[in-house]
Amino acid sequence: MMDSLNEYIVAIYNINTAQYGLLVVGLVAVVGVSVGLFTEIILRFLGIRGDHEN
Numbered sequence: 001m002m003d004s005l006n007e008y009i010v011a012i013y014n015i016n017t018a019q020y021g022l023l024v025v026g027l028v029a030v031v032g033v034s035v036g037l038f039t040e041i042i043l044r045f046l047g048i049r050g051d052h053e054n
Contacts, residue, residue, distance in 0.1 A: 013020040043050070 009020070009023070012023060040050070
């Protein structure tokens, strides 16, 4: 599966670099949101909350 994904990304790069750039930005955004959500879930499981209540 990873080989076909890599071939797809290479094909998009060779066809249209602007579309490749948008794809990379989208993938980076998805990975960033995933890491943030995973971190928040782990911290809440440990009892650490990030909000400030006065």
